[in-house]
Amino acid sequence: MKNQLDDNRPIFLQIKEQLEDSIINENIQAGERVPSTNEFASYYQINPATAAKGINELVNEDILVKRRGVGMFVTENAKSILISKRKKTFYENFMLPLKEEASKLNISTEELLEMVNREGNRDEN
Structure with missing residues (x-):
């Protein structure tokens, strides 16, 4: 994860783009767990709902899949x-x-x- 976020762009988009880049660059592989909304919130000192917005967009795009009680994981086709x-x-x-x-x-x-x-x-x- 990047150490800082850009104040000039929506935070949820930056989180979404970070995850996208990590998947494209293969830093996060298909089937791997991604950081949770609470992990993002804690790391960046932001509201968990903000992090959730970026992550949920990736779920809606079939990039991530929710596994109840376990976390979010990268899909095979991500x-x-x-x-x-x-x-x-x-x-x-x-x-x-x-x-x-x-x-x-x-x-x-x-x-x-x-x-x-x-x-x-x-x-x-």
Whole structure:
């Protein structure tokens, strides 16, 4: 868990995103228990209801499953669900604006791909 939360963003979203990142990065595996709302509340000194809101959103998205009396656990499909969701968000937030700007500048698809590949090659050196 991160040591601090950002005061400029809703806390429940930050908790949700921390868990998502941990699942995507495989710091938390499918079938593993995640910290409870009380553990998050104690660690960050926040209201347990705030932590519960972020965790419950992940339950609603089939990322986590409640096991009564035991805790919250990562579902088998959690990572693939999260990656699909993030790819869609990436496309909407980055690719569509990129394509729109490229169109304004009369940059062809081929030129755009060349630019992307050129940057990729620079990273390899």
